[in-house]
Amino acid sequence: MSGEVSVGGVYFPTLVFIGIIDLVIFSFFSSLMSIFGIYRFFAHRPLVDVAILVVLMGILVEFSSHLKAAML
Known part of the structure; x- marks a missing residue:
């Protein structure tokens, strides 16, 4: 995991973006669990x-x- 990502000159921790992706996947997964x-x-x-x-x-x-690691 790399340290920071620059968006418009502002540096954000990588965990912020991973957390956003995590919430999107979780909401989809939770909906499926609720439906079934x-x-x-x-x-x-x-x-x-x-x-x-x-x-x-x-x-x-x-x-x-x-x-x-694969990109390096």
């Missing part, structure tokens, strides 16, 4: 949502570090 009724198998839906967000963030961070 998967949430009914869990007692505490917000806890499941947080766990999914953390797992997705880890996957995206790992993917971005491999992507940077």
